Amino acid sequence: MPSSESTGGRTAAREFYATPPGAQGYHIPQDTTWRDPQNRKMRVLTIGAGVSGIMMAYLLQKECQNVEHVIYEKNADIGGTWLENRYPYAACDVPSHAYTFQFALYPDWPRFFSQSAEIWTYLDLVCNTFDLRKYMTFHTKVTGCYWQQDKGQWLVKLRQQLPGQEAREFEEHCDLLLYGTGLLNAWKWPDVPGLHDRFKGRVVHTAEWPDDYTKEQWKDERVAVIGSGASSLQTVPGMQPYTKHIDIFVRTGAWFTVIAGNTGDPSKLYTDEERAKFHADPAALLAHAKSIEDEINSLWGGGCPESYLGLAVPDLPNFITFIGPTWPVQNGSLMGPLQSVGYYAVQIVRKMQNEGLRSWTPRADVTDSFNRHVQEWVKYTVYTDDCRSWYKNNETGRVNAIWPGSSLHYQQVVETPRYEDFEIEYWAENRWAMLGMGFTMPERKKEGADLSPYLKLENIDPKWLKEVILGDKSARSEEEKGGDDKKGTNGDSTKEASNGQSAKI
Incomplete structure (x- = not known):
């Protein structure tokens, strides 16, 4: 068994030793601390x-x-x-x-x-x-x-x-x-026969728009847009005022819906x-x-x-x-x-x-x-x-x-x-090696560690805090008074259940 000595009510980290190998060759790692x-x-x-x-x-x-x-x-x-x-x-x-x-x-x-x-x-x-x-x-x-x-x-x-x-x-x-x-991240050309070998004009994909292709280049061009999806709906209004002519080829109609109450100008x-x-x-x-x-x-x-x-x-x-x-x-x-x-x-x-x-x-x-x-x-x-x-x-x-x-x-x-x-x-042959020597991070520290983190003021029930710890009896008196008003005809007290019906206590 490892030896240790107490230091101010806790064990010094330097004295955590690994156990010697057991009968099956398993030993507990000394450098493993829970949640560290x-x-x-x-x-x-x-x-x-x-x-x-x-x-x-x-x-x-x-x-x-x-x-x-x-x-x-x-x-x-x-x-x-x-x-x-x-x-x-x-x-x-x-x-x-x-x-x-x-x-x-x-x-x-x-x-x-x-x-x-x-x-x-x-x-x-x-x-x-x-x-x-x-x-x-x-x-x-x-x-x-x-x-x-x-x-x-x-x-x-x-x-x-x-x-x-x-x-x-x-x-x-x-x-x-x-x-x-x-x-x-991986765009592709549409499967249109002749798009690259027979068409003699410039072919541009919205996902790889050339920096030098601006309205100065569009003004004398006839432009054909394939598709009516999101990128088409955004690109066409930006090009149309500056082109010589523009055609849009649509296979199926697009579906539109109002988003977050914005029924007006989409560029609000x-x-x-x-x-x-x-x-x-x-x-x-x-x-x-x-x-x-x-x-x-x-x-x-x-x-x-x-x-x-x-x-x-x-x-x-x-x-x-x-x-x-x-x-x-x-x-x-x-x-x-x-x-x-x-x-x-x-x-x-x-x-x-x-x-x-x-x-x-x-x-x-x-x-x-x-x-x-x-x-x-x-x-x-x-x-x-x-x-x-x-x-x-x-x-x-x-x-x-x-x-x-x-x-x-x-x-x-x-x-x-x-x-x-x-x-x-x-990694370990025994999965429970993760438990180490049985210590948490606060216990490994020498000074300033909180060894009772479960005791917190916010964990105290507000009713207990007010009536018992702070001694405020007014809340209890009001509740008891209200309870008297809800006495049943047979003397049993009643309280409202979550479904709106009265439940006997």
Whole structure:
């Protein structure tokens, strides 16, 4: 048995010794303390420095310790979609105040639906305020990811192409891989015969708009626009006044809906007075953002590739994706669910550190059951109608993208990881090695540690505090007086039950 001596009523940390090997060769590690992030240094790698990557840079910096976080981004800077998409009038179809991080509400949005450059400016401000670029490496594309079971790590292959330099290929390892590339990072040309070999004019995709293609170049051109989706609806008004002629080819009509009560001008500007109020009164800023979020989340209620809860995949250990299949892309605020997945990842990091997890993977049978539920739910929604959409496989008709419920429903479902749904492997042969020598972090400290954190003033019931501790009998007297008024005819006292009926006591 290890020996120890008492120091001021607690055991000195230097005298915690590991037990000698037992009959089966197992011994308790001395350097393991319950809920101590120093138990294990974690390396987390995020692919992409868009909205998801920026969010994770902030959350891991704020919420976790002993974590080395690296982010690799193929572009020259942060922003993802909002850096790449700069076609005329490119904008978000989510109200600006609903497209902000919970930790960084923004009083200076210039308009109800902000344009691409304005959203990028906001993301840049977030990165600068919290010094998040220090985790990011730009001009670097992930070319492959390979799970190494013996090491409990991902091998990530990368290719870096810095301006004016030769390409460099290298490898990284990580304990947890976060996939934050988003939905709009791999655009493609439409399958139109002759588009590239027979058409002699200029072919431009909105997702890769040339910087030199401006209204000066349009004024003498006849322009044909293929499609009537979101990018078409934004691009055409920006081009039409300046072109010689413009045609729009539409396969199917678009569906429009009112968003957050904005039935008027979609380019509604916030006045200087409104923005000044948001600066002076953060509560007013919060109330405005909440009013938009509440309306968006209720507007679309609970209305191939498969995933576990839209954030993980069987056979991919230690892997979390943002906006995966069966994710709430269609029925409310995007940022709420996105940040819920972020906090989910934070909890996973802490569990891997505290309990010595080598790997965790969603069970295939659990994932299959979940997706059977999803497909049954989808049968009763509009998304199965005979039309093309990016929510489903347009060849088979199977709906792949939809969460079976509301946005708020998703956030509450993933609020706490369901570890019973995982296949888990531990580094130690005995999983209970995570208990160490049986000490917590406060007990490891010599001075100033709180060894009774369960005793808190806020844990005392307000009624007990007022009547017993503070000795205020008036509240009890009033309650007893009210109780006399509710005496039944047989002398029994009654009180109102939650259903409005009287219940005997």
